Amino acid sequence: MASRRRMLLKVIILGDSGVGKTSLMNQYVNRKFSNQYKATIGADFLTKEVQFEDRLFTLQIWDTAGQERFQSLGVAFYRGADCCVLVYDVNVMKSFENLNNWREEFLIQASPSDPENFPFVVLGNKIDVDGGNSRVVSEKKAKAWCASKGNIPYFETSAKEGFNVDDAFQCIAKNALKNEPEEEMYLPDTIDVAGGGRQQRSTGCEC
Amino acid sequence: MQEPELHDLSDDADYAASQQHGSASMMRSNSGKHSSSSEHDGAEVIYLKDNVTIHPTQFASERISGRLKLIKQGSSLFMTWIPYKGQNSNARLTERDRNLYTIRAVPLTEVRSIRRHTPALGWQYIIVVLSTGLAFPPLYFYNGGVKEFLATIKQHVFIVRSADDANVFLVNDFQNPLQRTLSSLELPRALSVASGQSTSVSVGETSSDENQERTSGDVYEGSISSSQYNERQRQRVHDPARDLSIQVLEKFSLVTKFARETTSQLFRDNHSNGYGAIERRSNNQSPIDYPQKASSDSNKVPDKSPVPPDSLEFDKVSLVWGKPRQAPLGSDEWKTFLDYEGRIMDSEALRKRIFYGGVEHELRKEVWPFLLGYHAYDSTEAEREYLRAVKKSEFETIKRQWQSISPEQAKRFTKFRERKGLIEKDVVRTDRSLSFYDGDDNPNVNLLRDILLTYSFYNFDLGYCQGMSDLLSPILFVMEDESDTFWCFVSLMERLGPNFNRDQNGMHSQLFAITKLVELLDIPLHNHFTQHDCLNYFFCFRWVLIQFKREFEFDKTMRLWEVLWAHYPSEHLHLYVCVAILKRHRSKIIGEQMDFDTLLKFINELSGHIDLDAVVRDAEALCICAGENGAACIPPGTPPSLPVDDDGLLLYPQQELDDVL
Numbered sequence: 001m002a003s004r005r006r007m008l009l010k011v012i013i014l015g016d017s018g019v020g021k022t023s024l025m026n027q028y029v030n031r032k033f034s035n036q037y038k039a040t041i042g043a044d045f046l047t048k049e050v051q052f053e054d055r056l057f058t059l060q061i062w063d064t065a066g067q068e069r070f071q072s073l074g075v076a077f078y079r080g081a082d083c084c085v086l087v088y089d090v091n092v093m094k095s096f097e098n099l100n101n102w103r104e105e106f107l108i109q110a111s112p113s114d115p116e117n118f119p120f121v122v123l124g125n126k127i128d129v130d131g132g133n134s135r136v137v138s139e140k141k142a143k144a145w146c147a148s149k150g151n152i153p154y155f156e157t158s159a160k161e162g163f164n165v166d167d168a169f170q171c172i173a174k175n176a177l178k179n180e181p182e183e184e185m186y187l188p189d190t191i192d193v194a195g196g197g198r199q200q201r202s203t204g205c206e207c
Numbered sequence: 208m209q210e211p212e213l214h215d216l217s218d219d220a221d222y223a224a225s226q227q228h229g230s231a232s233m234m235r236s237n238s239g240k241h242s243s244s245s246e247h248d249g250a251e252v253i254y255l256k257d258n259v260t261i262h263p264t265q266f267a268s269e270r271i272s273g274r275l276k277l278i279k280q281g282s283s284l285f286m287t288w289i290p291y292k293g294q295n296s297n298a299r300l301t302e303r304d305r306n307l308y309t310i311r312a313v314p315l316t317e318v319r320s321i322r323r324h325t326p327a328l329g330w331q332y333i334i335v336v337l338s339t340g341l342a343f344p345p346l347y348f349y350n351g352g353v354k355e356f357l358a359t360i361k362q363h364v365f366i367v368r369s370a371d372d373a374n375v376f377l378v379n380d381f382q383n384p385l386q387r388t389l390s391s392l393e394l395p396r397a398l399s400v401a402s403g404q405s406t407s408v409s410v411g412e413t414s415s416d417e418n419q420e421r422t423s424g425d426v427y428e429g430s431i432s433s434s435q436y437n438e439r440q441r442q443r444v445h446d447p448a449r450d451l452s453i454q455v456l457e458k459f460s461l462v463t464k465f466a467r468e469t470t471s472q473l474f475r476d477n478h479s480n481g482y483g484a485i486e487r488r489s490n491n492q493s494p495i496d497y498p499q500k501a502s503s504d505s506n507k508v509p510d511k512s513p514v515p516p517d518s519l520e521f522d523k524v525s526l527v528w529g530k531p532r533q534a535p536l537g538s539d540e541w542k543t544f545l546d547y548e549g550r551i552m553d554s555e556a557l558r559k560r561i562f563y564g565g566v567e568h569e570l571r572k573e574v575w576p577f578l579l580g581y582h583a584y585d586s587t588e589a590e591r592e593y594l595r596a597v598k599k600s601e602f603e604t605i606k607r608q609w610q611s612i613s614p615e616q617a618k619r620f621t622k623f624r625e626r627k628g629l630i631e632k633d634v635v636r637t638d639r640s641l642s643f644y645d646g647d648d649n650p651n652v653n654l655l656r657d658i659l660l661t662y663s664f665y666n667f668d669l670g671y672c673q674g675m676s677d678l679l680s681p682i683l684f685v686m687e688d689e690s691d692t693f694w695c696f697v698s699l700m701e702r703l704g705p706n707f708n709r710d711q712n713g714m715h716s717q718l719f720a721i722t723k724l725v726e727l728l729d730i731p732l733h734n735h736f737t738q739h740d741c742l743n744y745f746f747c748f749r750w751v752l753i754q755f756k757r758e759f760e761f762d763k764t765m766r767l768w769e770v771l772w773a774h775y776p777s778e779h780l781h782l783y784v785c786v787a788i789l790k791r792h793r794s795k796i797i798g799e800q801m802d803f804d805t806l807l808k809f810i811n812e813l814s815g816h817i818d819l820d821a822v823v824r825d826a827e828a829l830c831i832c833a834g835e836n837g838a839a840c841i842p843p844g845t846p847p848s849l850p851v852d853d854d855g856l857l858l859y860p861q862q863e864l865d866d867v868l
Contacts, residue, residue: 017673018632036640039633039673041757042748044811045804060804067629067673072711076745076803094625 009050009176010060010080012110014102015087016095017066020125023159024087025063028169033160040065043077050173059173068098071105078110083119083176085168088137090124090156096137099145112179119175120152123168128158250280254359258349258844259288260330261308271308272843275346277359278312284363285312286335288346310343315364318378323353325374329719330842338379349842351710530827532820533564535766541570549588551577555775557584562773562827565766571685578772579698581691599690606661630659630671637676641761643684654683658693665697672707675700677756681765702847706752716845717751717782718744723840724786728829732789735797739806746807747785754781755817763819770823771847777830778848779841787825788817 013021022037029046045062062077064070078084084106088095103120112118124142127135139156146152153175155168254277260270273290288310313335322334330347333356337343348356357376360366369375544557551557554577566574576582582591609623617624634655638644644651655676663671679696686692705713721744726733736742749757754771756764771781789796792809801809830837 017629036636038636038757039676041674041677041752042745043807045808065673069672069707069709070711073745073748076743 007056008058008060009082009173009180010062011083011085011172011176012062012064012078012081012106013085013087014064014106015066016089016092016098016102019066019087019089019092019095020159021066021087022063024085024123024125024157024165024168025061027159027162027165029061031162033162042070043073050170052173052177057173057177059169059176068101071109074105074109078106081106081110081112082179083121083172084110085121085123085172086152087123087125088142089126090135090137090142091126091129093136096124096142096145103149116150119179120149121168121172121175122146122152122154124154124156125159127156128161128163250278250285253277253279253284253363254356256348256350256352256356260347260349261344262347263308263344270347270843272349273309275348275356277356277363279363284315284360286310286315286318287312288343308344313337315360316379320369320378321357321360321366321376322372323357323374323376325353329715349716349844351712530563530824532824533560535565535567536560536570536574537567538570541574549591550586551584554584558773558775562770562775565769568685568762568765571765571769572687572691575682575685575769575772576691576695576698578769579695580701581695581698595691598694602661602690602693605665606657608664609660626663626671627660629673630656630663630676633673633676634659638680638761641684644680651683654689654692655679658683658689658696661693662696662700665693666700666704669700669704669707674707674753677753678703681756681761681768684761685765702849703754705844705846713846714748714751716842718747720779720782720841720845721747721751721785724782724829724833724837725789727833727836727840728786729790729793731797732793735801739800739802741803741806746803746810747789749811750785750788751781755784758814758817759819760815767819767823774847776827777838779838779845780826780830781847782841783826783830783833783837784822786829787822788813790825790829791822 013025015021017039022040023033025046026032026034026037029048040063043062043064045060048059048061050057050059062081064074064077084103086099086102088099090096099122107115107118110118122142122145124137124139129135142156143154146154153171155164155171157164157168159165254275256275258272259275260272262270271290273288276287276289278285278287288308290309317338318335319338320336322336323331324333324345325331330349331351331353332345332347333353334345335343357366360376360378364378366376366378369377540560544551544553544560546552558578561574561578576591577584582594586594609627612620612623617627634652637652637655639652644655658679659671659675662675663669678699679692682695682699683692686695703713706717707713722733722736722742725736736744754764755767758764759767767784771784774780777783792813795801796806796809799805833840
């Protein structure tokens with residue numbers, strides 16, 4: 001139903017196929033890397049408990065299919081997101097150029113209440129490849145783009161080595177938390193026949 | 208004008224709204240009266256869409272599909288919608304009934320507004336409201352194309368978005384009431400050449416003889432129930448809570464169980480000596496007989512109308528258990544199916560045999576090409592050998608097309624580079640734990656790449672889409688030969704291609720069918736999904752897109768696929784497999800009050816833990832229990848049905864015309 005658990009922070013990872021979305025998620029949550037991930041079909045998510053200023057949150061990280069053809073599914077999966085992570089591969093120019101499409105598509109499909117201030121975080125992944133020699137997108141260029149889009153936080157990561165992944169997700173969690181509105185506004189739940197199924201929706205915490 | 212209504216649009220808010228514009232009666236034009244007017248000399252068809260369908264009643268079996276056209280003649284534009292002939296042998300919808308709905312050359316000058324609905328799930332549809340205030344029944348675009356329709360109109364007729372509702376497009380509707388009056392007075396006159404009078408005249412003319420002839424059951428049923436609902440709707444129109452639920456209902460074109468039961472009850476009471484009796488007889492037929500009929504022609508709408516069963520019965524009565532599985536088909540037994548020239552004598556018996564046991568692995572290479580449709584069952588061994596040779600050279604020709612692209616050329620061929628890059632990324636993460644595909648520079652991985660790239664040239668419009676490598680991998684594993692694999696894959700994609708369409712139509716129709724099947728077969732589960740906002744069934748997306756490839760181990764996937772491809776007892780058995788899996792876990796799903804997220808996670812984690820034989824047995828039992836009512840849940844052309852003939856229109860629309868209006 002329309003209600004969402006208060007302590008849940010929903011994060012969506014977007015980016016071109018093969019930039020490492022699944023790997024980043026698995027590295028952060030399970031501290032594992034595999035060369036044998038399969039292309040994500042549909043969507044999946046992992047959760048991780050995070051502590052922030054003495055409070056515990058559940059970070060729910062959504063991993064989606066990277067091919068643009070599946071974007072129409074976004075409506076179902078992006079809804080209620082608190083932060084969107086845009087990932088590109090520093091060795092593939094096209095994946096960087098597509099960040100703008102991903103950002104715009106997300107804003108259209110998730111239609112957050114305040115699109116101007118919706119938190120994004122950009123990750124340039126695979127900086128380990130070939131010792132950095134095959135990289136085609138410079139840090140400067142990426143940061144310039146992030147600055148132009150309202151100072152989006154930017155991290156360079158290696159999901160394979162686990163480099164900077166924790167820091168990136170710390171920032172992601174922090175930004176997701178910022179997005180939590182003071183008062184949650186939901187459509188009245190007129191058909192709550194579940195009776196008591198709402199306990200998880202804590203009412204005691206105000207951000 | 209006050210004739211009984213045929214349409215039960217009890218769940219259609221817009222229809223209710225459109226009725227409020229003016230007369231409550233629905234417009235019908237009589238086919239006989241204007242038969243010569245639709246295609247005049249010099250007329251040019253500027254828009255044509257097949258599989259545009261009306262739903263005269265809420266019964267899926269009573270849908271009427273037809274062809275929608277915009278015809279330009281001189282400076283005038285006409286809209287026509289002609290139902291297909293003979294496609295629907297429905298006992299209760301006679302040819303005459305169907306003709307009632309025919310729209311013959313309505314000039315756009317007589318149209319006041321067009322309201323479009325483009326739900327995220329379910330079919331797009333439009334409601335055309337005429338200047339008189341009458342409305343046509345909603346036209347559902349099974350193949351999409353509402354945007355193009357509106358765009359085409361916009362090129363020829365003055366059309367503006369309504370300020371009140373962005374989905375309403377006003378035609379000839381001017382702000383100034385005087386102007387509006389003038390235009391509605393003058394324009395139709397000027398265009399009366401081609402049946403300009405069709406709107407009001409035909410209703411008046413046809414009503415009398417229609418009334419006399421209207422003895423068939425659906426009419427009474429429709430008229431009784433629709434008036435009840437119309438009354439209810441009028442009361443509910445301004446209730447915001449209702450608007451919300453209407454949106455949900457609209458999205459999935461849901462018909463409430465209540466509505467179904469009411470109408471079927473009425474039907475049974477009023478017509479126990481008429482069609483109801485026939486219906487009951489037909490329902491007593493051996494259920495085994497029916498699904499073959501349904502699968503023999505994908506276009507065919509099931510010809511008997513359903514009496515909706517009480518779904519709860521299914522839960523009380525334990526299911527008819529599917530037959531026990533058999534040992535896989537071996538080569539000795541296989542030979543008994545072949546005649547001396549290698550033809551398969553009884554393909555139905557063979558498919559049935561494969562359904563119950565699958566095929567021994569060594570034999571798959573021989574059998575799969577038949578199941579997939581690459582080889583015809585009645586072909587001789589010699590013919591097949593010849594075909595293979597011809598196809599091999601054809602394959603090589605297509606393959607050379609991309610092989611001959613030089614690196615220099617590729618630099619200026621972004622689309623090719625991107626497509627190749629995507630394929631290369633995916634083949635190296637497809638079934639690499641299998642020894643057949645493992646290790647560096649595995650030649651079979653390269654074969655996957657070559658075949659997918661060749662396919663993306665063979666079907667450039669569809670191209671490559673993630674999931675295709677999953678579908679190809681077992682075929683290459685079985686067939687080994689590159690060309691044979693390619694053509695088997697081509698055959699599979701003939702059926703599953705729509706899964707990968709840009710507009711996701713194939714997926715939507717399958718997920719929609721699952722919604723309807725669960726509603727039919729497990730009402731409490733359906734209610735749970737309704738209450739927990741799970742009706743989009745996206746948690747079944749992976750199951751459907753790649754035929755459970757990620758849910759089972761490799762050898763079990765192969766077994767399941769040949770069982771599904773046997774198209775016995777239904778071409779759409781995979782949808783019943785989905786229902787069967789969901790039903791197996793229903794108590795957990797309902798008991799733990801799973802919401803969409805939890806359910807998605809739960810379903811994803813079922814991967815590797817599904818008992819294949821049990822699920823196939825359940826699916827068989829469910830399919831038989833559901834019978835015709837089940838088949839009626841599945842829209843025509845739903846994969847893996849072969850696509851409905853599109854008369855040369857694009858099978859794989861490149862993109863929706865984005866905001867042409």
